[in-house]
Amino acid sequence: MSRFWSKVVRDLTPYVPGEQPKIANLIKLNTNENPYPPSPKALAAIEAELDGDAARLRLYPDPNADLLKSAIAKRHGVTTAQVFVGNGSDEVLAHVFMALLKHEAPILFPDISYSFYPVYCGLYGVPYIQVPLAEDFTINPDDYCGQTWNGEQCGGIIFPNPNAPTGRLLPLAAIEQMLKANPDAVVVVDEAYVDFGGETAISLVDRYDNLLVVHTLSKSRSLAGLRVGFAVGHPDLIEALERVKNSFNSYPLDRLAIVAAVAAIEDEAHFAECCNKVIATRDTLTADLASLGFEVLPSAANFIFARHPQRDAAELAKALRERSIIVRHFKLPRIDQFLRITIGTDGECQALVTALREILA
Template identity: 80%
Template sequence: MSRFWSQVVRDLTPYIPGEQPKIANLIKLNTNENPFPPSPKVLAAIQAELGNDAARLRLYPDPNADLLKNAIANQHGVSAKQVFVGNGSDEVLAHAFQALLKHEQAILFPDITYSFYPVYCGLYGVNYRTIPLANDFSINPADYCGQPNGGIIFPNPNAPTGCLLALNAIEQILKANPDSVVIVDEAYVDFGGNSAISLVDRYDNLLVTHTLSKSRSLAGLRVGFAVGHSDLIEALERVKNSFNSYPLDKLAIVGATAAMEDKAYFEQTCRAVIETREQLSADLRSLGFEVLPSAANFIFTRHPQHDAAQLAKSLREKSIIVRHFKLPRIDQFLRITVGTDAECKALTEVLREILG
């Protein structure tokens, strides 16, 4: 705290990202990164962009990242005017809070969800009300219908639970809230869900956000995007152009474009993650863990006889890190990223030892 801090900064409770430890030989299953490298076409595109001439970095990148917007539009069957791109979906979400969710009424999101949402509310002065998930950790769409609100946001699949909401339930929420923007954060949808992007032409109040950090293995490049009605996209562009004209650098634009275009690699790696997730879930269940059904690249699990914080600590002593949230309702759960087959096998073996 310093006397130079603004009131906004004094009142902030910043988001705490998962650890990126600088320890060798760690099995890192704590931040939902993809265990596979990105498509080889990503590196080729970045190298081609640089060529042998670093002077190419002398010029600013395309502020509109048209190359990438067109690739996203092609992959998702929408027009480029319906696409917004940003420096990670966190930045896209941040702009959406300011551009589309900051109204007089409180916005709604689940009590257990991506913990960045309340942080954006704090940063931008957005009021919010949390809606408890059902006992099985599912979202009940009826809870989001019939109550006045300034907007609605939830991840699908939800994080950190991995639970999926069906598209018809999302439609129910959209229909019941024609005067609010409904943001569906699909950071993990490629690992088992159907995207609500198929609904954007029918609902002008729907914004869908995606990231290239998970299913495209590009967490290090920082690229995310949103798809929605062109009026919603224009609102995001207005905020972006009042904040940073060039959120994506030249290398990120060409690398992300190559990743979007390599559909075969994307589908193959997603399938592999899903297969490993199902094997890991079965292995953990055989050790007595309860595992929530996951449509994401992580699983959410608890052991009825073992304290979650203690399990996380014991795993860490064996160089395996997973995520534990000290939060109401979920403090007995661990969120475990789906790693390679070998990493998941090692995790199961170490857990077997710990459980005795």
């Protein structure tokens, strides 16, 4: 700690990203990356952008990324005025915490959820209440429909759907229940994993002006290395995000990210093929782990959340690492005996099952 640090920095507990180890022949199942490459059309778009006139890289990109907004709007049946884009969904979420989640009343999010949420609250001075998940690790919408602050409605609600790290999915009817119960607070649905088994809440944005849905191209579109995220909601919500963005970084997406993201969104066949392969492998892995005695939570994401009733999760993670297989272990209350396992290729998941069978034996 330095005497030059501000009080905000001194009080922060930063987010800890998933490990990106430099180990040869590693089976990496810890950060929910897609095991399959992005659309060939995305790579072709990058090459075309460079081959056309590489000197354009000396110029700033389009600050509004209009080409990308149009592609997103077309795919989801909304207008470009309802679309915001940013440098990965984490940046989009950061602007959401500043622009739309009220700072004078506590916001609500699950006690077991994306661990960046309390970090953003600390960074921006947003009070919050962590609402406990049910015993089966589901979100109970009734817990988000009451009065929470001196008889007033909460300052906002945010949660991933499917939730992370549990993978459990909340149906759209439950989301509508929250929207109706909190008409004066923004409800943010973080849909990083929805393409692997859920139904997007974007279909509700024209009916609820307090709904914002956040997506990323890092997971189902295999573009984690390019950092592209977006939000869809009422134009008034989008305008607030644009005001914050243009007070922070007017050019969040570079030229190559914009053209690659457009191509990836337009390649529906590749997108569907990759998602279906991940879902099929997830189902197989879930059955294989159950046969080894694991309890596996129902997942609609590209990962599963599992525990073994007789074996310590930290010890299992250590034993897997010794075999060059990395999974995610959270040393947190209620979930310290679970492992979050990213869905890899069929071969990678079979290697995981073989290793676990040896460890358990």
